[in-house]
Amino acid sequence: MLARVSSTPTFKRLPRAVREQQMLDAAVKVFSRRGFHAASMDEIADDAGISKPMVYAYLGTKEELFVACLHREGTRMMEAIAGAAAPDLPADERLWRGLRAFFGFVGAHRDGWAVLYRQARGEQPFAAELTTMRGRLVEVVAGMLDHALRAKGREVGVTDLEVVAYALVGATESLADWLADHPEADPEKTATRMMNVAWLGADQLLRGVTWHPPAG
Amino acid sequence: MLARVSSTPTFKRLPRAVREQQMLDAAVKVFSRRGFHAASMDEIADDAGISKPMVYAYLGTKEELFVACLHREGTRMMEAIAGAAAPDLPADERLWRGLRAFFGFVGAHRDGWAVLYRQARGEQPFAAELTTMRGRLVEVVAGMLDHALRAKGREVGVTDLEVVAYALVGATESLADWLADHPEADPEKTATRMMNVAWLGADQLLRGVTWHPPAG
DNA sequence: GAGCATACCTACTCGTGCGTAGGGTTACGC
DNA sequence: GCGTAACCCTACGCACGAGTAGGTATGCTC
Numbered sequence: 001m002l003a004r005v006s007s008t009p010t011f012k013r014l015p016r017a018v019r020e021q022q023m024l025d026a027a028v029k030v031f032s033r034r035g036f037h038a039a040s041m042d043e044i045a046d047d048a049g050i051s052k053p054m055v056y057a058y059l060g061t062k063e064e065l066f067v068a069c070l071h072r073e074g075t076r077m078m079e080a081i082a083g084a085a086a087p088d089l090p091a092d093e094r095l096w097r098g099l100r101a102f103f104g105f106v107g108a109h110r111d112g113w114a115v116l117y118r119q120a121r122g123e124q125p126f127a128a129e130l131t132t133m134r135g136r137l138v139e140v141v142a143g144m145l146d147h148a149l150r151a152k153g154r155e156v157g158v159t160d161l162e163v164v165a166y167a168l169v170g171a172t173e174s175l176a177d178w179l180a181d182h183p184e185a186d187p188e189k190t191a192t193r194m195m196n197v198a199w200l201g202a203d204q205l206l207r208g209v210t211w212h213p214p215a216g
Numbered sequence: 217m218l219a220r221v222s223s224t225p226t227f228k229r230l231p232r233a234v235r236e237q238q239m240l241d242a243a244v245k246v247f248s249r250r251g252f253h254a255a256s257m258d259e260i261a262d263d264a265g266i267s268k269p270m271v272y273a274y275l276g277t278k279e280e281l282f283v284a285c286l287h288r289e290g291t292r293m294m295e296a297i298a299g300a301a302a303p304d305l306p307a308d309e310r311l312w313r314g315l316r317a318f319f320g321f322v323g324a325h326r327d328g329w330a331v332l333y334r335q336a337r338g339e340q341p342f343a344a345e346l347t348t349m350r351g352r353l354v355e356v357v358a359g360m361l362d363h364a365l366r367a368k369g370r371e372v373g374v375t376d377l378e379v380v381a382y383a384l385v386g387a388t389e390s391l392a393d394w395l396a397d398h399p400e401a402d403p404e405k406t407a408t409r410m411m412n413v414a415w416l417g418a419d420q421l422l423r424g425v426t427w428h429p430p431a432g
Numbered sequence: 433g434a435g436c437a438t439a440c441c442t443a444c445t446c447g448t449g450c451g452t453a454g455g456g457t458t459a460c461g462c
Numbered sequence: 463g464c465g466t467a468a469c470c471c472t473a474c475g476c477a478c479g480a481g482t483a484g485g486t487a488t489g490c491t492c
Contacts, residue, residue: 100429122337193376193383
């Protein structure tokens with residue numbers, strides 16, 4: 001058809017794997033800009049330079065597409081962190097490297113990851129995916145704290161540790177949000193600030209210092 | 217019409233103020249259970265025991281209705297916190313009371329507030345409302361830290377303080393999420409754990425201890 | 433160069449749910 | 463007791479966007 005020739009002069013058939021990545025790129029972009037519901041499959045397809053049925057053929061439903069985005073971006077992030085924080089380092093060093101990798105990643109994908117991530121928290125179908133990912137992070141952090149504690153011959157309830165880890169992960173996520181909203185901010189510096197909050201607190205906790213509510 | 221007689225035998229006309237509250241109650245419930253988009257105005261109207269046009273007449277558009285929910289619940293929460301944390305107390309006491317009030321509130325409104333709140337983070341139109349509210353909290357926390365610091369004759373950059381406050385607020389929000397997902401958990405205990413993370417960290421910071429990245 | 437799988441398209445259907453038009457009924461002031 | 467304002471209803475219109483039917487072209491294998 002003439003229409004196609006004029007709209008895409010450099011039209012080329014591409015292998016599935018390549019097109020899928022292009023679609024995912026477009027999907028991340030559109031989902032981030034519009035939000036899950038406001039995003040339309042038409043726009044995504046358009047942005048990917050392809051027609052809608054192709055998206056359905058390759059990536060399935062809108063929901064499945066979103067999950068695919070979440071999965072790809074999440075995996076990339078996890079790899080970035082895991083690659084930076086070797087498990088044989090001391091706790092503070094691991095924490096620092098992990099944080100730096102994380103904020104570096106978020107900083108580099110400002111409108112990608114953080115916004116996608118925010119979306120997922122709200123809608124029920126995706127919350128599970130997120131919970132799993134966060135769970136892995138919490139586990140890692142809790143494990144790190146536990147390891148450091150045992151090395152000092154101390155023992156703390158599992159739930160306590162987990163909740164503390166949860167709080168730290170939450171604080172980190174929040175700063176990631178903040179970073180995504182402040183394009184001028186420096187990821188490295190943000191990581192340092194987070195480290196201040198997390199480590200100085202964690203350090204005290206590791207020392208066995210505990211705060212408890214005043215009587216009454 | 218006969219239909220009405222059989223469906224609502226105890227039918228009564230109510231003044232606007234009362235009906236509005238009933239509608240908001242229903243809206244909070246439905247939005248929480250279904251999420252913003254999946255929630256239908258019909259269901260909300262139905263749940264409030266009223267017909268749809270009434271909702272539009274009183275509270276306006278679906279978006280406006282959601283904002284109204286957010287606003288009412290947010291105000292209630294703010295009041296709960298402000299009422300608990302008197303500004304003339306020492307910093308740790310204020311923080312503790314504020315946290316306890318906050319987690320108490322969230323615990324008492326598990327499916328109300330926390331879920332509503334999660335929704336709002338994703339959709340652009342509501343993010344602004346949330347940002348404002350969070351901003352107020354951050355301001356309070358940052359002000360508290362600043363006050364405590366000045367009392368010790370110390371000085372810290374405004375941005376630093378704000379980011380630290382942001383991290384603390386974020387951690388608290390995360391634990392609130394956790395609390396909402398764990399019906400068996402105790403709000404008081406959660407507040408204590410948060411206090412451990414926040415205060416032991418803040419205490420060190422207030423002492424002038426600072427962590428900085430290792431060379432290289 | 434025939435056959436087949438794969439890449440790709442245009443042009444629909446159809447459910448869903450927001451928002452409204454247009455009209456009825458009860459209370460309340462005077 | 464009569465007007466008027468506030469309360470409340472049963473329908474509908476209508477747009478929007480997910481997902482599909484059905485068909486075309488291109489490259490790859492043998």
